[in-house]
Amino acid sequence: MTLYILCFILFLVGLYGLLISRNIIKMVISLTIVEVSIFLMLILIGYVSGGIAPVVFDSQVLENKLVVDPLPQTMVLTAIVIALATNSMILTMAIRIYKKYGTFDIHEISKLKG
Amino acid sequence: MDDRTLILFIVLPFLAAFSIPLINLVSEKAKTFVVAIVSLVLMVLSVQLVVRSPESTLYIPGGWYPVENIPIGIHLLSDGLSRFMLLIVNTLAFFCAVFAIDYMKQYTGQKYFYTLFCLQLAGLNGVVLAGDMFNLFVFMEVAAKSSYALVAFGVKRTEIEASFKYQVMGGLASLFMLFGITMLYWMTSTLNMADISLVLRTSEIDHGNTIRFAQLFLLAGISIKAAMIPFHAWLPDAHSSAPSPISAMLSGVVIKALGIYVILRLFINVFEPDVFISQVFAVLGGISMSAGVILALGAWDLKRLLAYHSISQMGYVLLGVGIAMGVMASGGSPESVALTLTGALFHMINHAVFKGLLFLSAGSVEYATGTVNLKRMGGLARALPLTMAASFVASMAIAGIPPFNGFFSKFAIIIAAVQGGYYFRATLGIVVGVLTLASFLKFQRYAFFGRPDPGISIKEAPLLMKFSMVSLALLCLAMSLFIFPDIRAIFLDPAVRTLLESTDYAIKNLHP
Amino acid sequence: MKGMSVIVKKTAQLLSAMIFVFGMYIITHGHVLPGGGFSGGVLLASSFIVLILAQGKEYIKLKKQREATSVFESLSALLILLLGISGLFAGSLFLFNNYLPKGQPGELLSAGNIPIYSILIGIKVAATLFTIFLALTIYKEEVSK
Numbered sequence: 001m002t003l004y005i006l007c008f009i010l011f012l013v014g015l016y017g018l019l020i021s022r023n024i025i026k027m028v029i030s031l032t033i034v035e036v037s038i039f040l041m042l043i044l045i046g047y048v049s050g051g052i053a054p055v056v057f058d059s060q061v062l063e064n065k066l067v068v069d070p071l072p073q074t075m076v077l078t079a080i081v082i083a084l085a086t087n088s089m090i091l092t093m094a095i096r097i098y099k100k101y102g103t104f105d106i107h108e109i110s111k112l113k114g
Numbered sequence: 115m116d117d118r119t120l121i122l123f124i125v126l127p128f129l130a131a132f133s134i135p136l137i138n139l140v141s142e143k144a145k146t147f148v149v150a151i152v153s154l155v156l157m158v159l160s161v162q163l164v165v166r167s168p169e170s171t172l173y174i175p176g177g178w179y180p181v182e183n184i185p186i187g188i189h190l191l192s193d194g195l196s197r198f199m200l201l202i203v204n205t206l207a208f209f210c211a212v213f214a215i216d217y218m219k220q221y222t223g224q225k226y227f228y229t230l231f232c233l234q235l236a237g238l239n240g241v242v243l244a245g246d247m248f249n250l251f252v253f254m255e256v257a258a259k260s261s262y263a264l265v266a267f268g269v270k271r272t273e274i275e276a277s278f279k280y281q282v283m284g285g286l287a288s289l290f291m292l293f294g295i296t297m298l299y300w301m302t303s304t305l306n307m308a309d310i311s312l313v314l315r316t317s318e319i320d321h322g323n324t325i326r327f328a329q330l331f332l333l334a335g336i337s338i339k340a341a342m343i344p345f346h347a348w349l350p351d352a353h354s355s356a357p358s359p360i361s362a363m364l365s366g367v368v369i370k371a372l373g374i375y376v377i378l379r380l381f382i383n384v385f386e387p388d389v390f391i392s393q394v395f396a397v398l399g400g401i402s403m404s405a406g407v408i409l410a411l412g413a414w415d416l417k418r419l420l421a422y423h424s425i426s427q428m429g430y431v432l433l434g435v436g437i438a439m440g441v442m443a444s445g446g447s448p449e450s451v452a453l454t455l456t457g458a459l460f461h462m463i464n465h466a467v468f469k470g471l472l473f474l475s476a477g478s479v480e481y482a483t484g485t486v487n488l489k490r491m492g493g494l495a496r497a498l499p500l501t502m503a504a505s506f507v508a509s510m511a512i513a514g515i516p517p518f519n520g521f522f523s524k525f526a527i528i529i530a531a532v533q534g535g536y537y538f539r540a541t542l543g544i545v546v547g548v549l550t551l552a553s554f555l556k557f558q559r560y561a562f563f564g565r566p567d568p569g570i571s572i573k574e575a576p577l578l579m580k581f582s583m584v585s586l587a588l589l590c591l592a593m594s595l596f597i598f599p600d601i602r603a604i605f606l607d608p609a610v611r612t613l614l615e616s617t618d619y620a621i622k623n624l625h626p
Numbered sequence: 627m628k629g630m631s632v633i634v635k636k637t638a639q640l641l642s643a644m645i646f647v648f649g650m651y652i653i654t655h656g657h658v659l660p661g662g663g664f665s666g667g668v669l670l671a672s673s674f675i676v677l678i679l680a681q682g683k684e685y686i687k688l689k690k691q692r693e694a695t696s697v698f699e700s701l702s703a704l705l706i707l708l709l710g711i712s713g714l715f716a717g718s719l720f721l722f723n724n725y726l727p728k729g730q731p732g733e734l735l736s737a738g739n740i741p742i743y744s745i746l747i748g749i750k751v752a753a754t755l756f757t758i759f760l761a762l763t764i765y766k767e768e769v770s771k
Contacts, residue, residue: 011293018286027282034289038296045300072299075248079292081664082255086285088758089262093278095765100271109275118714125707132703135696176713176724229700 003044010037024094024104028087035083039076046072117171119159120190123200123239126152131232138225146215146224149231153208156239160200168194168608172245185306189245193619194608198459199242199375201605202466205589206366207235213474213582214359216575217481221357227267234260234363238371246305247295251288254339254372258284261368265356276351283338283348290335297328311384311619329391332380340373342398342432343405346425350409353421354486358477361417365424366470370462374431382435383612383619387442396436400542403429407549411556416476416486419557420469423512426546427465433543434458434527437534438613448614450533455610457526460596463605464519467593468511471586475505478575478583479561488557493566498574502562504583509558511590513551519593630680638680645673649748656744657737663744667751674752675759695757702750709742 014037017030046069054067094104101109130152137145170193178187192200211231218224237257244250262284266277299305301321302313314325334345341349349369353361381391406426413419438454441447478501479494480486495502511518514525524547531540566572575583595601612619649669656662716725729736 015286018282024278031282031285031289034286038289038292041293042296042299045296071305077664078248078252082252085255085259086281089259090278090281090285092758092762092765093266093274093281095762096266096269096274097278100274125711129704129707132700132707135700136704139697 004041007037007041007044010040013037022105022107024097024106024109027106028090028094031090032083032087035079035086039079042072042076042079046070117173117192119163120171120173120192120243121175122159123156123204123243124190124236126156127232127236127239131229131236134229134232135225145228146218149211149228149235150208150215152232153204153211153235156200156204156235157208160197160204163192164197164201164608165604168611170194170612185246185304185309188249189306189308190243191245191308192243194610194612195375195378196242198463198605198609199371200239202463203235203238203242203367203371206466206470207231207238207363209470209582209586210359210362210366210474213362213477213579214357216578217359217477218357220481221267223267227264227357230260230264230267231360231363233257234264234368238367241371242375246307247298247310248305250307250376251291251295254291254376255288257368257372258288258339261352261360261364264360265352265364267357267360268355270355272351273355276348276355280348280352283345287335287338290331290338294328294332294335297324297331301325301328307379307384308619314384315386325385326390329381329385333391333394336373336376336380337398340369340377340428340432341425342373342428343402343425346402346406349425350413350418350421353424353473354415354417358417358473358480361420361477362470362473365421365473366466369424369428370466374428374435374462377432377435378613382439382442383616387439387616389440389443392436392439392443394436395432395439396536396539399429399432399434399436400539401429402426403433403546404542407546407553410553411549414488416479416488416491416557416561417473419488419553420472420476423472423550423553424465424469426550427461427469427512430524430527430543430546431458431462431465433539434461434530437527437531437536437539441534442616446534450530452610452614453526453533454530455613456602456606457523457530459606459609461520461523461527464511464523464590464593467586467589468508468518468520471504471508471583471590472512474579474583474586475501475508478579479505481575481579482572488560491561492564493562494572495562497566497572498562500580501575501583504587505561506558507587507590509554513554514547515551517591517594519590519596522594522597630682635680638676642673642677645669645676649673649752653744653748654741655734656748657740658734663747664751666744667748668755670748670752671755671759674756678759678763695753695760699750699753699757702746702753706743706746706750709739709746713739 011034014030014033014035017033018027021027021030048066048068051066051068054070097109098104103109130148134145134148137148170191172192173190174187175190176187180186214227214231218227221227234257237253237255237260240253241250241257244253262277262281265280266273295305298310301324302310302317304310304313314321338345338348353364356364377395381387381395385391403426406422406424406429410419410422410426413422434454434457438451438458441451441454476486478498479491482494482498482501483491485491507518511520514521524543528540528543531537531543596605646669649666649672651666652659652661652669653663653666656666713725724738724740726738726742728738735741
């Protein structure tokens with residue numbers, strides 16, 4: 001249980017960083033921390049202590065053995081690919097913002113207000 | 115049970131998206147028509163799906179059929195609600211694609227635009243068809259990522275900033291959703307939505323507050339995606355910065371498919387309707403509709419005004435959904451639930467049509483005058499008679515003036531609120547309707563009447579842009595016919611029935 | 627930027643070849659070992675990226691390369707989809723049908739269509755990552771001018 005709570009704390013750390021940081025790059029890093037905390041959580045949910053990897057060539061091997069749940073792992077792999085897209089997009093925007101405004105500080109970039 | 119037409123809704127746009135850069139090498143002109151053709155085919159298919167039969171169908175790619183009644187594959191599911199959403203998405207996408215052919219000539223890098231448009235269409239169709247939570251998330255991301263890029267398509271200062279804001283908030287919303295999905299998987303050990311629903315309704319373990327925890331995370335994620343006030347900060351910027359056909363897609367379809375559709379699917383079909391959540395939706399809906407219209411009254415940027423109205427009109431839909439869920443949870447009569455849900459869904463499809471039309475006519479005005487500032491316009495009635503007529507129809511429809519479609523759906527929601535005993539919400543609905551009328555009279559007055567600004571050169575919209583606007587204006591009138599029971603039975607009733615018989619969702623869709 | 631010193635350049639050249647081969651290995655063994663298209667594709671892309679980082683931007687004509695990688699990207703995605711659709715016509719009428727002979731588990735030529743998907747995904751990922759890298763580099767170059 002401690003591990004799950006630690007994951008959730010990491011989630012909150014990322015959220016806190018996103019809310020208070022003024023630097024665009026720091027916001028991106030915080031978003032990544034939130035992402036990673038969820039990936040850790042997913043992997044932990046799928047893990048069975050003492051379980052073996054579910055890669056077998058012979059179905060006999062699996063009898064009376066604990067097996068790690070492979071579904072969260074595939075979910076995490078997919079989510080990592082999505083996170084790659086997110087990060088590259090958002091960093092591209094950050095570079096472009098830096099070119100247009102000459103700063104990374106969001107307080108100086110607020111031309112638009114909600 | 116295998117309905118092969120379903121995969122076309124996802125495969126065709128993806129094929130088009132990846133072949134556009136290759137088509138572009140051969141012919142610059144051909145690529146502009148690809149999206150329009152694909153969405154025309156999909157529109158015809160979706161109409162055919164809606165008309166054919168009300169039974170729900172399933173498609174399982176790869177042939178991974180359920181083993182011992184446990185679903186293991188990816189399910190693409192089309193029931194009444196999915197078909198209704200497919201109809202909205204593909205119809206509006208077709209008109210926006212046709213509009214874009216001429217409108218996008220003023221931009222460079224058009225091949226990226228059409229590729230992203232196709233990806234967005236594929237993502238939206240995928241969200242609507244997905245039968246399991248994780249695919250819902252993945253397709254949601256596909257639609258959202260392409261929207262982020264499309265918002266920044268003009269690469270001007272404000273567009274980049276709007277896109278960055280949209281990305282941070284949208285990214286956070288997706289992560290909240292993913293966290294909620296993680297919690298659900300932890301509780302139920304399954305991702306299939308029908309199976310989750312079955313497990314939650316039948317299991318002996320009392321999940322207690324854990325399920326509420328997951329629900330709140332999903333709720334936060336969806337509220338940001340649906341831009342409910344106070345989660346709306348990205349919407350006015352993003353919708354007013356995007357190219358006009360994309361604004362029409364974002365306002366007309368994206369906030370519905372990623373927002374309202376997911377709310378309906380999750381909180382009515384998957385979870386049991388619950389009084390607390392219904393209160394949250396009703397309150398969020400009430401705040402959104404009143405605050406949205408007040409913000410719109412003060413806006414002088416035409417597209418920003420329309421964007422605030424999107425928030426306000428989605429508030430109506432959410433209010434209807436909230437009332438319906440409340441009545442459902444407290445065991446009220448099915449007739450009154452059906453009336454409210456019909457009103458909400460009817461308003462959703464109406465909003466797609468008239469808000470799409472309004473954004474397209476804003477695009478036409480922008481194309482003609484080069485500005486979206488209402489104070490700099492004026493006297494456009496003579497130069498743009500067709501745009502004026504179309505936007506007049508849409509303005510009257512959104513304000514709820516009788517012969518147009520908007521009147522009937524708002525009326526249904528207000529009647530349902532009165533029937534449920536929520537008099538304050540009903541009054542709010544009427545007041546917001548009046549304020550909406552006021553702000554659209556402002557738009558008409560400043561854009562089309564008064565003295566023309568001599569400093570602006572005006573060019574009339576090309577043929578294809580006119581075609582889109584006129585067809586949508588005719589649809590605005592034609593959709594008033596939905597009040598007749600025979601027509602309603604084809605288009606609206608299957609969707610309402612899907613939501614009404616929410617306990618059957620699991621049983622029907624696991625073993626159709 | 628003229629690139630780094632001669633030592634770094636030579637090491638990067640040697641290293642990038644090894645990274646490339648390792649990426650190929652990961653991609654082609656996707657169905658029998660951990661890894662597959664995505665991880666292998668990342669390695670392939672990074673072998674090019676290491677080379678450009680060491681040699682400097684003038685090493686290859688970046689803009690021309692980006693056009694080429696874009697075409698590769700769309701082409702491989704298109705082929706993945708077409709391979710998926712080909713399942714519809716190969717007997718049992720399923721999208722992403724695995725219709726080729728399955729072979730003996732654990733051998734290199736086994737698992738039906740999966741290795742072909744791995745290879746195509748590998749090309750797609752490598753092209754995409756390299757495109758992103760080139761786009762950012764070209765953009766930075768334009769800004770600094």
